[in-house]
Amino acid sequence: LMPLxxxxxxxxxxxxxxxxxxxHFEAGAYVLAGEGTSGSDGAQIRIGQLAIFALxxxxxxANTSGAPLDLLILGGAPTExxxxxxxxxxxNSAEQIRVAERAYMTGQMGSLVNG
Numbered sequence: 001l002m003p004l005x006x007x008x009x010x011x012x013x014x015x016x017x018x019x020x021x022x023x024h025f026e027a028g029a030y031v032l033a034g035e036g037t038s039g040s041d042g043a044q045i046r047i048g049q050l051a052i053f054a055l056x057x058x059x060x061x062a063n064t065s066g067a068p069l070d071l072l073i074l075g076g077a078p079t080e081x082x083x084x085x086x087x088x089x090x091x092n093s094a095e096q097i098r099v100a101e102r103a104y105m106t107g108q109m110g111s112l113v114n115g
Contacts (some may be wrong), residue, residue, distance in 0.1 A: 011071070
């Protein structure tokens with residue numbers, strides 16, 4: 001298991017969010033709605049963008065707009081080894097991707113129920 005965190009943060013106009021990134025974690029803030037700035041350099045971020053924070057860096061996000069800024073802040077230990085992506089699957093090898101796809105197609109990963 002990999003340690004991680006996921007926070008949903010909503011900043012009202014003119015407000016800031018700051019937190020330290022643990023030395024052994026990577027972190028980012030994905031903008032769900034609104035716009036603002038990130039990092040000490042004040043880089044602009046807007047809906048659909050991901051601000052990346054370096055290992056041991058300080059997460060800093062500010063809402064510089066007149067509307068709420070809605071963020072998904074994610075972080076965790078860096079992955080080890082290569083990463084393979086295919087559709088929604090992320091694994092360490094092409095063979096692991098094939099196994100996951102077979103498991104999905106045969107219902108071994110469960111199912112979603114409309115309700």
